[in-house]
Amino acid sequence: MKTHTLLMPLDMHLHLRDGVMLENIAPLTAYSFSGAIIMPNLVPPVTTKEDVIAYRERVMAAVPNDYFEPYMTLFYQNYDRAFLNDVAEEITAIKLYPAGITTNSEGGVSSFDIEEMRPTLEAMSELDIPLCVHGETDGFVMDREAEFMSIYELLAKNFPKLKIIMEHITTKEAVAMLDKYENLYATITVHHLLLTLDDVIGGMMMPHHFCKPIAKRPEDLDALLSVALEAHPKVMFGSDSAPHPREKKEACGCAAGVFTAPIALQLLCEIFEQFDKLDNLQDFVSDNAQRIYGICPEFKEVTLERRPFVVPEIYGNVVPLYAGETLNWAIESVE
């Protein structure tokens, strides 16, 4: 039977939440990934060294073995250099949210005043702390990411030594930025390699395909596939796997987020195989991230097998993408 082995898979954008949810879902990622960038948009957000250390301890307590590294992040605010110097060894990146743009982002940045942000971003440049950005304006839903490109440009030009990660990109405009500025990088989710707006509202209304940024147009999907499948050296896999309890996803006024953590590698094998690019998956799902972030995850070898895998209807109280559907790849072993 056909197999494919991935070494040290990394999820460079992951929501683990807290409390009971954290305990339910962290083991699912820890099983098949060597490490993950852990997003800081808790309630309240992670903004102090003590917060980071305590959250890391809660994550590790939720994970059943030692072979998973949570790369911790701070929630972006304007921090002073002394603080950043002190917290630097505890974090891998700082995550910037425009205020109110997505789940638990109310305390984010409300205006991109470069001079106000300069001390923080210059200190981050010098300390080599990457800036992860949720790049959306508060404009029309299909334009939010494209409109944000001018802010990426402003940041990239003003802080040429700052590594800026355009998180969970969804548009051809964001793809085009990768080759325009040396210090711009990107993560791409697995669901944005599969879905367009048609899958959200083109037939029935599908809450389990609803996320922010929303899946865009067919030509955007094509642009994302082109850089993911070639494992463009500035592109990394980041699932943006975002669990919500079933009752919040299937309610009137459902919350944004797609839960893919336990099926991401299987889906990636399926997509890369479909385009005959399986050989590039290792770069996309680990090697690019290791080089960009300068991280050395512990050894983990994940072997997938090409056989039918029925996605569980639910993990705890969280419904995954493609619940109940059959994928072509399954995880065979993890060593």
Add this chain to the structure above:
Amino acid sequence: MKTHTLLMPLDMHLHLRDGVMLENIAPLTAYSFSGAIIMPNLVPPVTTKEDVIAYRERVMAAVPNDYFEPYMTLFYQNYDRAFLNDVAEEITAIKLYPAGITTNSEGGVSSFDIEEMRPTLEAMSELDIPLCVHGETDGFVMDREAEFMSIYELLAKNFPKLKIIMEHITTKEAVAMLDKYENLYATITVHHLLLTLDDVIGGMMMPHHFCKPIAKRPEDLDALLSVALEAHPKVMFGSDSAPHPREKKEACGCAAGVFTAPIALQLLCEIFEQFDKLDNLQDFVSDNAQRIYGICPEFKEVTLERRPFVVPEIYGNVVPLYAGETLNWAIESVE
């Protein structure tokens, strides 16, 4: 207190369904409208003279008084002239659905072969039976209506004496067609004068704002408002009010349709007042339709008053648009 009186309001695009649903909702439209074009997409669809007569009788039985005229329609198929001649006096229009494009449209047209359609459409032209069209392709959800413009052009050019109603238009492209072909007309819903895609998926996911065609971009909303507010002589109000039981609207994979029948006139007063165009509402909501369709509805005088009106949370088992919210206009009297 400020009041506004409308004479013989008409809803030129209405779904009344059948059975218990029909009995629940027909009185809501009959209360405030003189008449309505009744859509034929039942299960099975209305395709025979007997179907039309029987459905009309069920509608009239559900309506509590004699002051409401259901303008009946047939579900478009390729019909022969003898049949059309026979059924003509029972119907006001024929409604064309591309196959599978919306609720109960499976039996619709699957290819627009003009020569196959010619006998039917020529007979309709001669009998002066208008063709109402759900104008969407099966393309990307935001492009479906704009892509359909070439089919409208084909129909308009090939059948210059056929009155073609572009139903529930949602795009600037459809608005532009009104002045391009003499025989193209349009209906516009009240929800498409209020919502964009932002209201469907821009914040949370809102099933009660989910309909087909989907609400589009801000510039499309502006184009629709411009022709509705001026009461462009080729534009009519048609609510496309489409009831679904609450459990189907709020379920995972919710059905498409917005229910506005009992609040449409109140909302229209609010919109037209907001733009200081109340004087044009009579044309939009009745006079244009009377002239275009050549119909003479029975007298009905509806007086609205500018006072707070809290939209009921539910009508029977159907949740209306803006349930629980407060509008600025209420129906004061109907005579």
